[in-house]
């Protein structure tokens with residue numbers, strides 16, 4: 001079976017990578033799957049768009065090839081940690097089998113050779129093939145069939161005293177779905193509440209049907225009642241094109257959504273963690289930013305719906321804490337790299353470089369950013385939730401790059417991955433400079449002393465390692481035809 005049989009799709013316009021492009025979120029894709037199929041079912045035949053020829057991308061057992069080392073050069077085999085009296089370590093390979101694979105992994109052999117299908121499938125899922133649903137492309141009829149899961153990935157068996165009922169709002173989004181994977185593997189009972197504005201059911205579809213898992217379509221601006229022990233409140237669009245798409249709704253989600261979830265925490269005595277953001281520091285006059293800095297935010301600019309929304313959400317959180325004794329945790333998350341279609345700098349660079357397009361830097365490229373990898377963020381969120389720290393805590397990677405340097409790093413890594421996969425780029429893409437969008441901060445770097453001191457947390461993933469995995473993940477999206 002060859003990769004030339006992978007379904008071809010019409011290329012997506014490069015304009016989608018412009019940070020100020022505002023497109024309806026329905027046209028954006030989430031972490032694992034671009035399809036809007038509500039869930040895997042036995043056999044669905046879908047009409048396929050008119051095929052547009054594209055260069056074949058080789059299928060290789062991506063996640064099995066990657067040797068990931070941490071900042072000290074040690075190989076990373078697990079994520080999570082054993083701390084504060086609990087064990088929250090899970091196998092990296094098992095996690096990767098959930099996200100680092102194309103969704104459409106198999107092209108059906110003309111003779112319906114199921115053994116060959118199984119082999120193709122196992123390339124991406126390693127030892128965990130039995131726990132995966134399959135999506136099989138049939139080139140003869142231009143259709144796709146899906147299988148349902150018959151088994152779930154193995155989760156820890158916790159005694160009832162340790163098993164928590166955890167509500168994750170925004171659990172179908174990028175950060176949320178990674179958090180859900182981790183909490184499920186750790187053996188907790190997880191309820192995802194999401195309105196699927198920017199998230200998609202497919203990001204957590206591999207858990208649907210599991211006795212520890214529930215999914216609720218609900219908008220957090222409306223009250224919601226459930227019994228729970230912990231609430232991770234993530235629901236809020238996070239990338240500028242998404243939150244600027246409907247600024248009023250964004251601030252409503254930040255305020256009303258947080259109010260509702262804090263009310264729920266008060267009633268159930270659940271511990272409440274909100275994912276705030278480094279944007280609360282605005283365009284900072286202090287560098288790096290520590291938690292006691294009050295910020296420098298434009299309250300009327302195009303980003304204000306998000307920045308001020310998160311600030312007021314923090315105010316509400318501490319209001320409930322002081323007035324009603326709600327047990328709160330506030331994570332100020334710095335840039336985390338992300339979905340192919342989120343419109344932020346990392347995804348723009350990777351997508352452009354993989355497509356062989358010139359990479360666009362907005363401004364002179366001297367503005368700095370620091371990027372953390374998703375596994376470090378999830379480690380930080382779980383550590384914070386289970387710590388005693390009620391003050392805000394920065395969670396981010398302090399390795400600072402200028403955007404110009406970052407563009408070069410992405411270009412090098414994309415070229416390396418393409419070489420390793422035996423399809424070197426026909427030409428070196430150029431880096432082009434365009435005017436800076438409004439209110440884009442010049443400098444952003446976390447001071448993570450508090451996280452290190454109180455959570456014993458530090459980022460383990462180097463920017464290079466995280467980027468390399470992201471590039472492979474985006475390539476997987478290309479293989480399946482969704483990018």
Ligand SMILES: NC(=O)c1ccc[n+]([C@@H]2O[C@H](COP(=O)([O-])OP(=O)(O)OC[C@H]3O[C@@H](n4cnc5c(N)ncnc54)[C@H](O)[C@@H]3O)[C@@H](O)[C@H]2O)c1
Nearest residue numbers: 170172173174175195197198199219220235236238333336
């Ligand atoms: N990714 C980052 O770099 C970053 C940085 C700072 C803070 N954060 C915060 O982390 C959280 C998750 O970010 P993400 O990158 O996963 O974004 P995302 O857009 O992928 O996920 C947000 C999720 O919230 C859901 N949602 C939005 N509005 C909702 C509503 N009214 N009711 C119910 N669900 C709703 C969306 O459908 C989506 O599933 C957000 O609170 C964001 O502000 C993220």
